[in-house]
Amino acid sequence: MEFESVIGLEIHVELDTESKMFCGCSTRFGEAPNTQTCPVCLGMPGSLPVPNKKAVEYVIRTGLAIFCDISLFSQFHRKNYFYPDMPKNYQISQYDIPLCIDGHVDLEMEDYATTIGVTRIHLEEDTGKLLHIGGAGRIAGADYSQVDFNRAGVPLMEIVSEPDIRTPEEAKAYAQKIRAILVSLGVSDCNMDQGSMRVDANISLRPVGREELGVKAELKNLNSFRSLQRGLAYEIERQTKALQNGEAIVQETRHWDETKNTTSTLRTKEYAHDYRYFPDPDLVPMEFDPEWIEGLRAELPELPDERKERYMSDFGLPAHDANLLVETKATGDFFEAAVALYGGDAKIMSNWILGDLTYYLNSENVEIDAGEVKPAHLVEMVELIDDGTISGKIAKELFSEMFKTGKMPKAIVEEKGMTQISGQDEIAKIVDDVIAQNPDAVQEFHDGKERAFGFLVGQAMRLTKGRGNPQLINRLLKERL
Amino acid sequence: MELFKLTIHELHEKLVSKEISAKELAQSVFSRIDDVEERVKSYITVTRDVALAKADEIDKKIAGGERIGPLAGIPTAIKDVMNTEGIRTTCGSKILDNYIPVYTSTAVKNLLEEGIVMTGKTNMDEFAMGSSTENSGFFVTHNPWDLERVPGGSSGGSASVVAADEAIFSLGSDTGGSIRQPAALCGIVGMKPTYGLVSRFGLIAFASSLDQIGPFTKDVTDCAIVLNHLIGHDINDSTSVKIDKPDYTKALVNDLNGIKIGVPKELMAEGIDSKIKAVIENSLKLLEANGAVVAETSLPNIEHSLSAYYIIAPAEASSNLARFDGVRYGYRVPDAVDLIDMYMRTRAEGFGDEVKRRIMLGTYALSAGYYDAYYGQAQKVRTLIIDDFNRAFTDYDVLVSPTTPTTAFKIGEKVDDPLKMYLSDICTIPVNLAGLPGISVPCGTVDGLPVGLQVIGKTLGEEMMLRVAYSFEQSFGWSEKPKL
Structure with missing residues (x-):
């Protein structure tokens, strides 16, 4: 039987506000434990929450950017459950009236386009962090546990998708698109390493053609786009096998293990909480002026889809290039800065960015805005190609050096003597040498073997240590043969 | 002179005229505490050193010719439900036996800035759940009028402390009658302001949508003075109202001509002791004699108040009290084997029976x-009760009723029958559900025990409510004191 996978994502994003959701404490990451706390975010008796208006605004801006309906009346609820990382043993969250509902995100896949519905976006507070000492570093078997409440109360936005996603690739593309939008909006840095963006995936299988949903598993610990894709792929394989063997899928939460490349049971449905949601009586319901919301809509910055359109119309880029360039805001910014400096064909910049630069960034796992190669490096290098100082082949070498050291291309060329040999006499002499030293190849060429010509060009390049101007070598060799 | 017997406004004059010093006043109150506290047991914590240091400070100001406010130097007791930085705050519970707050509640801070001399923290029903102060995790407080009887609750210590002259005034909190009921049972004035008028920041929450801080005083004038300094918008409390601060002492006009007073018949019905009814009837006649127009009215839905209250309040409490888990502060069971064991035994040992009962109910x-059948339904009933009050207030300036259905009952009398205990608050609970202001003023005695008259105002109608209470007090001329 053929199965179809049905996937929905819950994306949690820490909002990039100065202060926490319900108190004035700083949201800075990486400070000494429990230094960014106060009676409110520690849940001391008698403390009361006061909502952060900026966080509410950020969520509404996100909703506007992905075509949601904005609730003019919204409310915070308490989600009740006990856990030591939660100071009040309830989380202030939203329940039946989230800030935003019914949005969507358009995706361009390699050879088709699709739309993923967004059910809701709501606002809540983050929890603290637990550190388990002893045992395997997990709560079971630990000698004792420590709690850091610096993160407790940081504004957290949850974006819940419809189960419209069909493949791990779509899931990854959707999550990346959400990140690009949020970073463009400036509402979050969406740093998955620091946990400011966290993705949980719900996945079930059903026979192709059936409407009814299968039993789902929720995947946790998907700490990168790569693990999102791989975790889902593993889970599809696991559930397919189970269904083909006639086994029932159990509704459960599963943990993705990055090193083992497998998922395993974290908890089953029997441990599901009854969260006893009820409106938080410490907070008054929120009501919004439609004019204020329209004002926010009017102030939205350029979003990835609009940017992509602009790259195609203004720079004449193919859709494929434009799509990849807007995948992160930083990539688009790099591209635009380079184009502005360069003044030549934007496609050349796109080729280098999507080619060599992306290759090196990926292999070193560096973000584009953190790398040593800046737009000025790239442009100077391409100009060296354009004016014939270096060949495209040398440029590849140069690029690697530039990426490692961050030195400017001209300096590297000078230091390493990488300039192209374009002197007619110098090349002519080398070509003559090659002809003289390779009589067999010359004979083969005259016998009509085209391959022999390529060999002779290669020999000339070897003698110039790759610095010879290839066009010139070609021309002179042809003339002399 | 027995300074401890006097009121705020009497003492203020003596302090300003330098007839007495704040230190003498404080010493007088502490000598009274030394004298009667063993029998009354109002205080969980007495802060004598802090108080005397503060009194010295006030005396220096007076000596330096500085102007002082009406509360400066006044010995004040605080219900142990309000956070006081550096001073143990237990909420009447074993679970907070060792708890020293890192901050002070806004209401107390406001008064401290006005120069009050804090004498200590008063006993209460654990987490303000109860009507007799018998649910305290520490000890039972006795009614100064009859030491065999309860002072009411949950702010029993704050009521007895004023009735017994162990402080000049005190603060309490009122969720379903916890200020007005003990004030009535102890023969003093107790007032619950409109919900949101006084900041709840730093008040350890019982039921967030109902809790409100208010004063216990010896007369209505003192009540207005304290209220002036208690209220005000607080950015730390989202439910706190923004209004221009009135001077409530200006509302103390002894004149009821043309004032329309409604008497909800449901609060004079079955369940109210007949002797109390008779005292209230006399009070109504006195109001009429002063020019008020008194008529019977009806709040048809308030018969459901108790049911709605005992869903809403425990529901909120079950969530509010979840934070007492032994993780960050308060009691923690010393030998827990794992997390769940720590949670369960900490709470089992730390909380008393009534608190556990309400957490389970909620x-x-x-x-x-x-949810829909209980909490959802109770919220609908609450809306109906609010509508009833709104309708009544289109015809009347204030509503009056008895504060309590009976006078102070014997210690132990109702402790094993929660339902009977819950009925003690039948006249006061509807006022909290509607978020209205209410005040209890002494209006007589039954068998030597005080009776309270409840005056209920419109939302933010404290001024009219105080005017009626003040006029009544002036013409009634209450001067009885418990014999201790």
């Missing part, structure tokens, strides 16, 4: 499948 009422 947890049940909020549970999946029961």
Whole structure:
């Protein structure tokens, strides 16, 4: 039987506000434990929450950017459950009236386009962090546990998708698109390493053609786009096998293990909480002026889809290039800065960015805005190609050096003597040498073997240590043969 | 002179005229505490050193010719439900036996800035759950009028402390009558302001949508003075109202001509002791004699108040009290084997029976499948009760009723029958559900025990409410004191 996978994502994003959701404490990451706390975010008796208006605004801006309906009346609820990382043993969250509902995100896949519905976006507070000492570093078997409440109360936005996603690739593309939008909006840095963006995936299988949903598993610990894709792929394989063997899928939460490349049971449905949601009586319901919301809509910055359109119309880029360039805001910014400096064909910049630069960034796992190669490096290098100082082949070498050291291309060329040999006499002499030293190849060429010509060009390049101007070598060799 | 017997406004004059010093006043109150506290047991914590240091400070100001406010130097007791930085705050519970707050509640801070001399923290029903102060995790407080009887609750210590002259005034909190009921039972004035008028920041929450801080005083004038300094918008409390601060002492006009007073018949019905009814009837005649127009009215839905209250309050409490888990502060069971064991035994040992009862009630009422039938329904009833009051207030300036259905009962009399205990608050609970201001003023005695008259105002109608209470007090001329 053929199965179809049905996937929905819950994306949690820490909002990039100065202060926490319900108190004035700083949201800075990486400070000494429990230094960014106060009676409110520690849940001391008698403390009361006061909502952060900026966080509410950020969520509404996100909703506007992905075509949601904005609730003019919204409310915070308490989600009740006990856990030591939660100071009040309830989380202030939203329940039946989230800030935003019914949005969507358009995706361009390699050879088709699709739309993923967004059910809701709501606002809540983050929890603290637990550190388990002893045992395997997990709560079971630990000698004792420590709690850091610096993160407790940081504004957290949850974006819940419809189960419209069909493949791990779509899931990854959707999550990346959400990140690009949020970073463009400036509402979050969406740093998955620091946990400011966290993705949980719900996945079930059903026979192709059936409407009814299968039993789902929720995947946790998907700490990168790569693990999102791989975790889902593993889970599809696991559930397919189970269904083909006639086994029932159990509704459960599963943990993705990055090193083992497998998922395993974290908890089953029997441990599901009854969260006893009820409106938080410490907070008054929120009501919004439609004019204020329209004002926010009017102030939205350029979003990835609009940017992509602009790259195609203004720079004449193919859709494929434009799509990849807007995948992160930083990539688009790099591209635009380079184009502005360069003044030549934007496609050349796109080729280098999507080619060599992306290759090196990926292999070193560096973000584009953190790398040593800046737009000025790239442009100077391409100009060296354009004016014939270096060949495209040398440029590849140069690029690697530039990426490692961050030195400017001209300096590297000078230091390493990488300039192209374009002197007619110098090349002519080398070509003559090659002809003289390779009589067999010359004979083969005259016998009509085209391959022999390529060999002779290669020999000339070897003698110039790759610095010879290839066009010139070609021309002179042809003339002399 | 027995300074401890005097009121705020009497003492203020003596302090300003330098007839007495704040230190003498404080010493007088502490000598009274030394004298009667063993029998009354109002205080969980007495802060003598802090108080005397503060009194010295006030005396220096007076000596330096500085102007002082009406509360400066006044010995004040605080219900142990309000956070006081550096001073143990227990909420009447074993679970907070060792708890020293890191901050001070806004209401107390406001008064401290006005120069009050804090004498200590008063006994209460654990987490303000109760009507007799017998649910304290520490000891029972006795009614100064009859030491065999309860002072009421949950702010029993704050009521007895004023009735017994162990402080000049005190603060309490009122969720379903916890200020007005003990004030009535102890023969003093107790007032619950409109919900949101006084900041709840730093008040350890029982039921967030009902809790409100208010004063216990010896007369209505003192009540207005304290209120002036208690209220005000607080950015730390989202439910705090923004209004221009009135001077409530200006509302103290002894004149009821043309004032329309409604008497809800449901609060004079079955369940109210007949002798109390008779005292209230006399009070109504006195109001009429002063020019008020008194008529019977009806609040048809308030018969459901108790049911709605005992869903809403425990539901909120079940969530509010979840934070007492032994993780960050308060009691923690010393030998827990794992997390769940720590949670369960900490709470089992730290909380008393009534608190556990209400946490269970509330947890049940909020549970999946029961929410609509209980919490949802109770909120609808609450809306109907608010509508009833709104309708009545289109015809009347204030409503009056007895504060309590009986006078102070014997210690132990109702402790094993929660339902009977809950009925003590039948006249006061509807006022909290509607978020209205209410005040209890002494209006006589039954068998030597005080009776309270409740005056209920419109939302933010404290001024009219105080005017009626003040006029009544002036013409009634209450001067009885418990014999201790």
